[in-house]
Amino acid sequence: MGADIGDLLERDEISAKDLDGKIVAFDAFNVIYQFVTTIRGRDGQALTDTNGNITSHLAGLLYRTTSFVESGIKPVFVFDGEPPELKAETIEKRRELRDKAHEKWKLAVEKGDTAEIYKYAQASARIDPQVIDESKMLLSMMGIPIVESPSEGEAQAAFMLEQKSVDYVSSQDYDAFIFGAPLVIRNLTVSGKRKLPGKNVYVDVAPEKVDFQKNLARLGITKEQFIDIALLVGTDFNKGLERVGAKTGLKLIREKGTFEAVLRSKEKEDLIPEFQKAKAFFEHPPVTRDYVLRWEKADADKMVEFLCRKRDFSDDRVLNACQKINAARMAKKKTTLDQWF
DNA sequence: CACTAGAA
DNA sequence: TTCTAGTGG
Numbered sequence: 600m601g602a603d604i605g606d607l608l609e610r611d612e613i614s615a616k617d618l619d620g621k622i623v624a625f626d627a628f629n630v631i632y633q634f635v636t637t638i639r640g641r642d643g644q645a646l647t648d649t650n651g652n653i654t655s656h657l658a659g660l661l662y663r664t665t666s667f668v669e670s671g672i673k674p675v676f677v678f679d680g681e682p683p684e685l686k687a688e689t690i691e692k693r694r695e696l697r698d699k700a701h702e703k704w705k706l707a708v709e710k711g712d713t714a715e716i717y718k719y720a721q722a723s724a725r726i727d728p729q730v731i732d733e734s735k736m737l738l739s740m741m742g743i744p745i746v747e748s749p750s751e752g753e754a755q756a757a758f759m760l761e762q763k764s765v766d767y768v769s770s771q772d773y774d775a776f777i778f779g780a781p782l783v784i785r786n787l788t789v790s791g792k793r794k795l796p797g798k799n800v801y802v803d804v805a806p807e808k809v810d811f812q813k814n815l816a817r818l819g820i821t822k823e824q825f826i827d828i829a830l831l832v833g834t835d836f837n838k839g840l841e842r843v844g845a846k847t848g849l850k851l852i853r854e855k856g857t858f859e860a861v862l863r864s865k866e867k868e869d870l871i872p873e874f875q876k877a878k879a880f881f882e883h884p885p886v887t888r889d890y891v892l893r894w895e896k897a898d899a900d901k902m903v904e905f906l907c908r909k910r911d912f913s914d915d916r917v918l919n920a921c922q923k924i925n926a927a928r929m930a931k932k933k934t935t936l937d938q939w940f
Numbered sequence: 941c942a943c944t945a946g947a948a
Numbered sequence: 949t950t951c952t953a954g955t956g957g
Contacts, residue, residue: 633941634941637941638941638942638956639941640955640956640957641954641955645957646956647957648957649957652957653957654956654957655941655957657957658942658956658957659941661942662941662942662943663942666942788941788942789941789942789943790942790943793941906957910957911956911957912956912957913956913957941956942955942956943954943955943956944953944954944955944956945952945953945954945955946951946952946953946954947950947951947952947953948950948951948952
């Protein structure tokens with residue numbers, strides 16, 4: 600759960616063609632988690648092969664990434680490394696919620712309540728190392744570059760945007776802004792549909808662009824103050840104040856200027872060190888310059904061997920995806936050559 | 941979520 | 949051709 604400060608930001612609708620030729624960094628965990636929770640059969644269970652291995656992430660990555668490449672996007676997937684110690688509490692809390700959901704799922708199965716089964720099957724989804732490893736493997740077979748962050752994927756993606764290695768960061772939450780990403784794309788999907796949280800209902804959503812500087816100017820705050828608001832509301836790396844949401848956070852920072860001043864005014868100065876640690880992490884997260892972004896030809900043989908022979912995908916669909924990727928690559932090469940001559 | 945066959 | 953319901957793995 601990212602800091603719930605999205606309400607403060609204005610978004611501009613964009614169309615897929617605005618992204619033609621653009622390099623877009625995806626927070627891999629973010630994307631994979633969405634696939635595993637939403638790509639499910641009628642029973643609410645994730646898709647699996649005949650041996651019970653989860654395949655939702657593979658289906659999602661294969662079809663969506665192919666479609667992006669076809670529309671001219673150059674995707675990069677940024678994976679998480681070691682989570683910081685500051686995040687331990689958040690991780691533990693998520694694990695507890697998952698376990699609780701799993702218990703509720705078992706009860707729902709006993710009762711035979713379809714809606715509940717679906718809901719709690721989703722809420723108890725967890726991403727194990729195999730899912731991450733296979734995702735990296737598939738993307739590599741597809742010729743899509745992957746980057747390993749030393750720590751948070753969002754932080755690495757924001758850094759790569761600052762370095763102008765990529766044009767956009769795509770994410771569903773707002774952590775990328777707290778890490779300093781100036782341009783974030785949201786709702787970037789193939790179908791233009793997105794699931795409503797909690798319900799098994801899909802709504803049409805257009806992709807949108809959030810310009811951080813523009814929003815700061817409109818709100819009349821600095822980037823640092825935006826981070827302060829996030830800290831007051833609460834982030835993955837610190838517990839915020841009770842009953843302080845985005846609006847109250849903004850108001851408090853406008854009045855007092857800094858989170859330190861806000862905490863002092865509420866006689867909560869004991870929280871200052873904790874907030875400062877989280878802020879230091881947002882401002883200087885571990886990132887690496889050790890990445891190479893190269894888009895290669897999709898390896899049809901490897902993809903068929905893995906997806907079809909080992910994970911029960913249809914040969915037709917996999918070969919079709921392969922062809923689309925390689926055709927798009929060829930078309931791009933040709934146009935870049937044309938520009939030379 | 942994305943794909944696809946069949947309906948409209 | 950475009951839309952919908954059902955499947956994929």
